[in-house]
Amino acid sequence: MEVLKSAGVTQFDRCYLAFSFGPFIGFWAAYDGIQKLGALAIPGGSMSSEERLNSMIQNHATVLLCTPSYALHLAEVAEKVGIDMKNSSIQKIISAGEPGGSIPSVRQQIENLFGAKLYDHVGMTEMGAYGYSCQKRNGIHVNEKEFIVEIINPDTLEHVKPGEKGELVLTNLGRYGYPMIRYRTGDVVIYQKEPCVCGNPHLFLPGGIVGRADDMVVIRGMNIYPTSIEAIIREFPEIKEFRIVYYTEREMDQVKVLIEGPENAVEPLARLLRVRIGLRIEVERVENNHLTRFEMKAKRVIDQRESKVRGNVNGISI
Numbered sequence: 626m627e628v629l630k631s632a633g634v635t636q637f638d639r640c641y642l643a644f645s646f647g648p649f650i651g652f653w654a655a656y657d658g659i660q661k662l663g664a665l666a667i668p669g670g671s672m673s674s675e676e677r678l679n680s681m682i683q684n685h686a687t688v689l690l691c692t693p694s695y696a697l698h699l700a701e702v703a704e705k706v707g708i709d710m711k712n713s714s715i716q717k718i719i720s721a722g723e724p725g726g727s728i729p730s731v732r733q734q735i736e737n738l739f740g741a742k743l744y745d746h747v748g749m750t751e752m753g754a755y756g757y758s759c760q761k762r763n764g765i766h767v768n769e770k771e772f773i774v775e776i777i778n779p780d781t782l783e784h785v786k787p788g789e790k791g792e793l794v795l796t797n798l799g800r801y802g803y804p805m806i807r808y809r810t811g812d813v814v815i816y817q818k819e820p821c822v823c824g825n826p827h828l829f830l831p832g833g834i835v836g837r838a839d840d841m842v843v844i845r846g847m848n849i850y851p852t853s854i855e856a857i858i859r860e861f862p863e864i865k866e867f868r869i870v871y872y873t874e875r876e877m878d879q880v881k882v883l884i885e886g887p888e889n890a891v892e893p894l895a896r897l898l899r900v901r902i903g904l905r906i907e908v909e910r911v912e913n914n915h916l917t918r919f920e921m922k923a924k925r926v927i928d929q930r931e932s933k934v935r936g937n938v939n940g941i942s943i
């Protein structure tokens with residue numbers, strides 16, 4: 626609810642939730658928040674992008690909630706089918722699930738396409754939504770009403786100084802039955818000492834999340850660890866070598882797996898990845914010995930995403 630309030634959403638707004646009501650918990654929290662605020666929640670589950678656009682227009686939606694990649698995808702579909710989103714009733718977009726909303730170039734692009742203001746917010750399944758952008762929209766405030774914040778050097782575990790990159794460590798106070806104490810989020814942030822000029826006294830993180838302290842990436846709102854994908858592939862001993870490829874297609878980040886192995890491994894692996902990871906991951910077979918083998922530390926992840934924010938194992942060099 627803090628996220629919505631900070632973006633200036635009121636009980637008079639009509640909020641369009643452009644997502645399938647699946648395992649992405651962030652949207653369930655948004656649904657509850659909208660209802661608590663007394664605004665109208667319009668669910669957009671089980672619909673194509675075109676149907677969602679039409680539904681937004683018909684319902685005079687004023688606020689759109691989705692991931693930044695999906696906002697770009699919606700704009701692309703709108704242009705293709707001749708729906709004018711720029712002059713639609715949408716005034717605000719609240720994004721989550723990916724870093725894009727705090728990257729100025731991405732934010733600007735989405736704002737131009739929709740003729741609306743984009744507000745970012747950040748959270749994680751384990752913690753809930755812990756931060757949100759304010760009217761300045763150039764970073765994230767941590768909700769210190771519900772979270773104790775520490776920012777540490779991931780190697781020394783010492784607190785870092787203002788302006789230095791560090792890993793965000795949170796303790797949640799507001800969640801019932803699921804306490805997390807000094808939880809290392811893996812999100813790399815920078816904090817400023819001075820309060821934000823917007824007047825909100827809560828800790829301000831310029832630029833939002835600036836990287837990851839591990840190799841996790843966020844694809845379509847889901848946390849993806851290459852190690853989890855690898856663990857599943859390794860259940861198929863007939864697969865001799867593989868690559869995990871992150872890429873961007875029609876403005877949406879995707880993940881696919883290339884394998885060297887028999888054709889009859891493709892289907893079962895794709896099915897298992899879908900079940901265990903919760904995301905459709907395409908599996909593609911390549912010729913035997915097509916993929917380079919590694920003698921030293923293997924590099925099996927290929928990142929071809931157009932906008933990427935990631936860290937490395939040492940956490941700080943992005």
Ligand SMILES: [Zn+2]
Binds near residue numbers: 760766823825
């Ligand atoms: Zn502010």
